[in-house]
Amino acid sequence: EPVNVEVEVIQTTQQVDDFDLPGVVEANSVVKVAAEVDGRVEYIYDGHAPAVPTQPTSIATTQPQTAAASVPASAAASTPASAPASAPGKLEGVVVDKGQLIVLLNRELLEADYIRAKAQADLDVRDFERISQLIEKKIAAQQELDQARTKKDVSLATLKTAQARLDRATIIAPIRGVLNRLPVSTGEYVAPGTCVAQIVDTETVKVAVNVPERDVPWLKKGQSLTIAYGGGDDSPSAQTGETRLTGNISYISELADEASRTSRVEVTVDNSKHILRSGQIVRVTIPRQVLENVIMIPLRAVIPLENGKEVYVVRDGKAKSCKVVLGFFKGDRVQIVGDAKGQTGLKKDDLLIIPGNRYVSEGQPVKIQPSSTTQPTSAAT
Missing domain, CATH: 2.40.420.20 (conserved putative lor/sdh protein from methanococcus maripaludis s2 fold)
Structure with a gap:
């Protein structure tokens, strides 16, 4: 029947023969901004530009055009529009632009060093010019000219060092990003190397995924991959409630981990809308072949x-x-x-x-x- x-x-x-692997979102860069000179903290970014320090009158007219004895105008005026009109204390978690003033150290001793170096440099330059004129008249010896030239060069180098130290009392953001931490306080003394700020760039993020060595040959730099997160199920095939983004492979490790036999692969993803957060677990779809x-x-x-x-x-x-x-x-x-x-x-x-x-x-x-x-x-x- x-x-x-x-x-x-x-x-x-x-x-498409593909498979899913878990990936971890990492910030594109995490910068720990350190003090390069010692001094007392006088200003920490609070959404308002600090008062511009008074420039010593003794160097106001003789300072070279390349010097920056005062706070740069761009740093003093650069305050993000998102900063509140009145923000007591330091601000953390706000976006700062590259070049934004974030910490200002006391400059009194550094300005004094600059004035002393400038005065000595001016004197040595005048001595060198005077002896050069005497050499032309065959009145001074060549040895005197050589000594004057050496003193002038040393003084100018000392002036340049003093100027650089003075500039470094103004600490600015080296990159655009989120001012994640300000671990110092106003009035605190910091030494060279002390971390005064942490800036995190998450407008572009990296998704790190460990790919089995047998599947690495299917991948190449620049290849587009799909990133999924927010699924309603923990299984790799979950589709409910997912958000999908695309990114390009920017790095493939040449060395596999000896224990897991996997290679680290980094996928760069545009995160200008700040959808992804550092440390977030996502799912990466790895295609083998069509x-x-x-x-x-x-x-x-x-x-x-x-x-x-x-x-x-x-x-x-x-x-x-x-x-x-x-x-x-x-x-x-x-x-x-x-x-x-x-x-x-x-x-x-x-x-x-x-x-x-x-x-x-x-x-x-x-x-x-x-x-x-x-x-x-x-x-x-």
Whole structure:
């Protein structure tokens, strides 16, 4: 007596052989801004520009054009529009631009050093010019000129050092980013090397993922990958509630980890909307290859045997067994790559038995029943 079965028409499709791995979001750069000179903290960024220090009158007219004895006008005037009109105390967690003044150290001793170096340099320059004129008149000895030149060069170098130290009392942001931490307070003394600010750039982020060494050859720098996060399920195939972004591979480690046999891969992602946060876990889809004319069937149609796996199809009104070899999985479907001889026992337009496949045997008559639930293989992408 014929057995009632439901079937699915086998179709060939294009399939992407890919897999998902967890990745960790990292900031593009984390900069710890350190003091380069010692001094007492007089100002910490609070949304308002500080008062410009008074320039010593003794150097106001003789200071070189390249000197910056006072706070740079750009730093003094650079206050982000997002800063509040009245912000008591230091601000953390706000965006600062490159060049923004963030910490100002006491400058009194540094200005005194500059004045002393400038005065000595002016004197030595005048001495050198005077002796040069005497040499032209053959009144002074060449040795005196050499000594004057040496004193002048040393004085100018000392002046340059004093100017650089004075400039470094004004600490500015080296990059644009979020002012994540200000670990010092007004009135605190800092020494060279003391961290006074931490700036984090998250407008572009890196997603670090450890890829098994056997899959690394499928990847290349510049390749586009899909980043997903916020899924409603912890399984790799979860799609509910996901947000997807794309990024490009910017780094592939040449060395694999000896313990895990994985290589670090970094994917650069535009995060100008600040959607991703440093430390967030995301899912990265790694494509291996694009396959053409692939047969994908429901996994429930496969019957495990002691020495392999089989499926049943309907041919001439009877059930026919086909030994199959499985490939990759995608959702509830599996790729059929062939049979034990390397040839797929399934063909396009075959009628694959799904419900009822465990109640038939080779050559048994079957009766196909209509089904409203069975979806064709071409729908599985």
